[in-house]
Amino acid sequence: MQPVSRSTQTAYKWGEGGVGWPLVDTDGLLVVEETMAPGCSEKRHHHNKATQCFYILEGTALMRINGQNIALVQGIGLHIQPGTDHAIANESSNEIRFLVISAPSTRSDRHEIGVKK
Numbered sequence: 001m002q003p004v005s006r007s008t009q010t011a012y013k014w015g016e017g018g019v020g021w022p023l024v025d026t027d028g029l030l031v032v033e034e035t036m037a038p039g040c041s042e043k044r045h046h047h048n049k050a051t052q053c054f055y056i057l058e059g060t061a062l063m064r065i066n067g068q069n070i071a072l073v074q075g076i077g078l079h080i081q082p083g084t085d086h087a088i089a090n091e092s093s094n095e096i097r098f099l100v101i102s103a104p105s106t107r108s109d110r111h112e113i114g115v116k117k
Contacts, residue, residue: 006033016040017090020100030105035097036061041089044113050102052080054088059096062089072098085113 002008009021017037024031030050044064054063055077063070063078064087072078080086090096 015042018042025107026105027107028104030100030102030107032100032102033057033097034100035095036088036090037095038090038093041091042087044085044087045110046083046085046113047080047102047106047109048111049082049109050104050106051082052086052106053099053101054078054080055099055101057097057099059090059094059098060092061096061098062091063087064089 004023006021009023011019011021013019017040018034020032020034022030022032054061054072056072056074058074060074061072063072065078065080066085070078088098
């Protein structure tokens with residue numbers, strides 16, 4: 001077992017301004033530190049199996065859940081149940097930084113709304 005951080009992990013980019021660093025990546029647990037640039041948002045989606053927790057480390061995020069908007073500020077987390085439509089967005093003028101904790105992993109369990117497979 002080795003300590004992990006953003007500096008020890010390989011970053012991946014997503015969308016128009018999202019960056020993630022997987023800190024734990026197993027079938028049963030996925031923990032990712034992410035940043036989002038101002039104006040960045042993810043597509044609305046759900047997970048059939050994974051429960052998620054979004055925890056804000058810096059800044060203010062907007063979580064869209066089942067058509068409702070919930071503001072999340074530094075030090076606040078939000079638990080998302082499987083099957084819940086959601087998307088995180090950064091509508092502020094500053095970068096945000098947060099953790100996404102998923103159990104089990106969301107790998108192969110992301111279903112975008114309106115996208116047919």
